[in-house]
Every structure is written in structure tokens, then in C-alpha cells.
Amino acid sequence: MSASVLIVIGDICAPKKKIDTISSLYFGVLIGVLLTYVLSIALAPLLSQSFNAGVIQLLIGLVLCYLCTSVLLQTKDDFRFLIPYVEFVREVKGFKPLILDTSVVIDGRIADLVATEIFDNQLIVPRFALTELQAIADSSDKMRRTRGRRGLDILNQMQTDDKIDLTIFDRELPELAGQTVDLKLVLLAKHLEGKVVTGDFNLNKVAKLHNIAVINLNEISNSLRPIFLPDEQFKIKVIKAGEGADQGIGYLDDGTMVVIEGARDRLGQELDVRVTSTLQKNSGRMIFTKYKST
Numbered sequence: 001m002s003a004s005v006l007i008v009i010g011d012i013c014a015p016k017k018k019i020d021t022i023s024s025l026y027f028g029v030l031i032g033v034l035l036t037y038v039l040s041i042a043l044a045p046l047l048s049q050s051f052n053a054g055v056i057q058l059l060i061g062l063v064l065c066y067l068c069t070s071v072l073l074q075t076k077d078d079f080r081f082l083i084p085y086v087e088f089v090r091e092v093k094g095f096k097p098l099i100l101d102t103s104v105v106i107d108g109r110i111a112d113l114v115a116t117e118i119f120d121n122q123l124i125v126p127r128f129a130l131t132e133l134q135a136i137a138d139s140s141d142k143m144r145r146t147r148g149r150r151g152l153d154i155l156n157q158m159q160t161d162d163k164i165d166l167t168i169f170d171r172e173l174p175e176l177a178g179q180t181v182d183l184k185l186v187l188l189a190k191h192l193e194g195k196v197v198t199g200d201f202n203l204n205k206v207a208k209l210h211n212i213a214v215i216n217l218n219e220i221s222n223s224l225r226p227i228f229l230p231d232e233q234f235k236i237k238v239i240k241a242g243e244g245a246d247q248g249i250g251y252l253d254d255g256t257m258v259v260i261e262g263a264r265d266r267l268g269q270e271l272d273v274r275v276t277s278t279l280q281k282n283s284g285r286m287i288f289t290k291y292k293s294t
Helices: 002-013 019-042 053-074 102-107 109-115 127-137 142-159 181-192 201-209 217-223
Strands: 098-100 123-126 166-169 195-198 214-216 233-237 247-251 257-261 270-281 284-290
Touching: 019 053, 098 181, 102 109, 102 127, 102 142, 102 195, 109 142, 109 217, 123 127, 123 181, 127 142, 127 166, 127 181, 142 166, 181 195, 181 201, 195 201, 201 214, 214 217, 233 247, 257 270
Parallel strands: 098 123, 098 195, 123 166, 195 214, 257 284
Antiparallel strands: 233 270, 247 257, 270 284
């Protein structure tokens, strides 16, 4: 009776159970018992001469079950236990995990993007990236310190959101030893068969050289900006003078720069402008417009 009560209490205290952890425990104990049985047969001639054969077998069983369970729990991300004819809905959504780099965490847009549920994948922050982020947060430079603390706040925000599956990857892989942070991220993505999420131009290039899929937040942002066709008209406020002799500069709500011909002397005014052309760069889109005074 007391054992049943303890089992119920333990079940209540652990409401969130992960199928990979349960599978690792189950198979660890099963393999440990099988190894104990095989080892007992092999050592039968020696055990028959011992007065404590039962105790020795019990100790061997406990040690093997513990070792097998420990190994499987530490390597559960590398193995998947499949039960024939039974299909489970994955609690960890998506098939390819997304590995976040430091820059994308500090940027903060990843939290807003994931909150829209457009990504259905597990998010992974490697321990070495978290260490780098903590070092930035402890920097003597005020700007770097602010950026680092913002990144830590973003991670805490995502960890407390039940809809976001965020994991800190703690394992030290041999192939990562002595590599730069960027290369570690790429090698980890290759090991986990995942994708790198970044806003860093250089990391983007390194990942593509290693044939690793990359999700660049800047490219996503650029692709979602509104498209204005030639001769389309809209209103915009002139913020500053442009580089040209008669140019003014304005910005859309998403940060797109708008070059306005004939508006250099209209600073601070909201004008009706007509689109003449657009220019797409890696850094973003520029819209060229013309203003004619009435």
C-alpha cells in the first residue's frame, strides 16, 4: 500500500515526462539485466565456489544497470528507440533542430519569430555559445555588457515559454576541441543534422562552405518587407538630407531607407512621393522616389 502511495506521489511530482528519458531508463535497465545474465553464465564456475554468489550477482547487476542507464541518458540525443507499429506524436516538434548563435540571441528577433509558431523545431543553444554570451554580459564595456544581458534575458524569456522547446546542449564533442566558436556551431549542426540560425554574415558563409543549412534572420526580414512597384505612391516623412545635391532621406516603419529626389529642403515634412526604382542589397532594400512640389 505504501509503495503504491509513493509511486502516485512521484508521478504527481514529475508531471512532465519525456519519452526519450523514459526510453533511456527502460533500455538501460533491460540491457544491464541481459549483460548481468550473460556475465553470470560466464562466471558460473567461479561463482559456484563462492559463499556469496547471490550477493556478487546482485552487485554486478546493479553496477551494469547503472552504467548502461547512465550512458544512454548522456547519449540519448544520438539514438532514437523505435517501437514497431506504434507512432507517437513528437512533443519535440520538427525534425531538424535549430542551433542558435550568440548574435541571433542578442538580436532578440528570434523570440518574436518563434512566438508566432512559424518554426516547429527544437531550439538548441550550445554551452560554449552561452559561455560566450555570459562573457559579453560581464564585459567592462558598457555597450557590450548591455547587449550580453539582453541576450540572457531573451534566453530566459524563451525558456519560460511552454510553447518553445529550448535546450542547452552541454555535451563536449571531441571534434569541437580547439575550434573557433563559429566552426563549433557549424560542426555541431552537422553532428545533430540541424540548421544554424544566425544574423552573422561570416558565419553564414562558413556554414554554407560546410553544406550546412542556414536560416538568416536578415534575409527573412528583407523578404517580409513591403514591395513597392514603380509609379506607386505613398506618404513619408523626410528625416535628413541625402548624399545627392537635392535628395532627402526617409524611413519606412520596418527600417527600409527611402531616397527622395527634390526633398532636401523639406526636412521634417510628410510628403507624397512616387516610386521610381528599388535596389536590393544584402544589407536590405532601398527605395528611390521622386517628389514634385505643387
